[in-house]
Amino acid sequence: MKLGILGGTGWLGSAIGKAVLHQGVVNASDLAVVNKSGARRDYFGYDVQWPKSAQALVAFADVIILSVRPDDWRQISMQAEGKLIISFMAGVPLDVLQSTGARVVRAIPNAGAENCTSFTPMCAGPGVTNQDREIAHRLLGAIGSVREVDTENQLEVLTAVTGGGPAFPALLATTLSQYLTTSGLPAFVAKEAALNVVRDCAQLIDDPHAVVKRFVDYAGTTAAGINAAQDAGFQTAIFEAMDAVRKGPAT
Ligand SMILES: NC(=O)c1ccc[n+]([C@@H]2O[C@H](COP(=O)([O-])OP(=O)(O)OC[C@H]3O[C@@H](n4cnc5c(N)ncnc54)[C@H](OP(=O)(O)O)[C@@H]3O)[C@@H](O)[C@H]2O)c1
Incomplete structure (x- = not known):
């Protein structure tokens, strides 16, 4: 060829x-x-x-x-x-x-x-x-x-x-990192922690739905956070982001 x-x-x-x-x-x-x-x-x-x-x-x-x-x-x-x-x-x-x-x-x-x-x-x-x-x-x-x-x-x-590759995981890491810095942590620690959960722990996700369900069923502190994220419109925010990607930038 x-x-x-x-x-x-x-x-x-x-x-x-x-x-x-x-x-x-x-x-x-x-x-x-x-x-x-x-x-x-x-x-x-x-x-x-x-x-x-x-x-x-x-x-x-x-x-x-x-x-x-x-x-x-x-x-x-x-x-x-x-x-x-x-x-x-x-x-x-x-x-x-x-x-x-x-x-x-x-x-x-x-x-x-x-x-x-x-x-x-x-x-x-x-x-x-x-x-x-x-x-x-x-x-x-x-x-x-x-x-x-x-x-x-x-x-x-x-x-x-899929097109944005690391863009949305990076947005999540940035937001988690901002939470830590606004709570008084040094920026380098915040970045290290956010990268660990978004990049390193992501290797543990084989079935995303099953991972979320496991945490929700466990009903511990992480479940409280997952429920709060959904109540605050986490899914809506992501759906709107995907719709905006499809629409493209305003000209
Ligand atoms: N970037 C992304 O994340 C992504 C993801 C999916 C799809 N795409 C699509 O993939 C395509 C390429 O994106 P890219 O980011 O790789 O672009 P890029 O880095 O800007 O590369 C563009 C290439 O086109 C060449 N080129 C420009 N004008 C030309 C002409 N008149 N005749 C011949 N060659 C010409 C450039 O030559 P020189 O090297 O000599 O300047 C360069 O090799 C785009 O259509 C984009 O929509 C991009």
């Missing part, structure tokens, strides 16, 4: 480019990268191809990953009949991408891509074959786990939760 990455030197494009090479999913001679700033002598220690344009990238590759920002994509013209496109772009729908003539998969990795722990939902457009799906799973599997959903709407709902 020959792979092209449009935006392969960006944050997400680099993550997948590096991962597929290091893991031997794609040979360096079968990988081409196009970016804005031009060819680099070295791509994570590999000698890859650097076509001069997006269209030249399409001519080289059987599969093209689109990892440019949506605003940049709108300036790029590309015809890709007979090819498989895997688009990482948030908010650029399948029907727009299909106007390139390609078979299209949309996939939204998260920040875990950096250390190959992304949860990547994907959905497939019309005409995508089982072999295409297998290729998409192989490529995206290099940066973590992959879950295909049935519709584009499901992809967008799921991405509201």
Whole structure:
């Protein structure tokens, strides 16, 4: 398989480019990268191809990953009949991408891509074959786990939760830390404590619902806190946050 990455030197494009090479999913001679700033002598220690344009990238590759920002994509013209496109772009729908003539998969990795722990939902457009799906799973599997959903709407709902990666856990850690500092603890202790519960103890969660139920059933001090959080609108706040992610920033 020959792979092209449009935006392969960006944050997400680099993550997948590096991962597929290091893991031997794609040979360096079968990988081409196009970016804005031009060819680099070295791509994570590999000698890859650097076509001069997006269209030249399409001519080289059987599969093209689109990892440019949506605003940049709108300036790029590309015809890709007979090819498989895997688009990482948030908010650029399948029907727009299909106007390139390609078979299209949309996939939204998260920040875990950096250390190959992304949860990547994907959905497939019309005409995508089982072999295409297998290729998409192989490529995206290099940066973590992959879950295909049935519709584009499901992809967008799921991405509201997964797309931000560490953002909401970090918000929880920040809030817990603020509670401690406003109660008089030094900032470094507050941060250490918040990181322990949000990052380290999170490793103990296999079934989130069962963990919460265990604490509630125990009916101790933590249960009092869980009940108070729900009474204060914890679930409502999180649901509203997810709705806001889906709506995007006010323009
Ligand atoms: N960041 C996230 O958490 C996240 C999560 C899921 C999906 N996404 C989506 O993933 C895509 C990439 O995001 P990112 O954060 O990786 O972006 P990024 O770091 O800004 O990288 C963008 C890449 O696009 C290249 N580029 C810009 N204009 C170009 C042009 N006209 N022709 C060719 N290449 C061009 C840049 O080249 P240079 O390196 O030369 O500047 C760079 O390699 C976006 O569409 C975003 O919606 C992002």
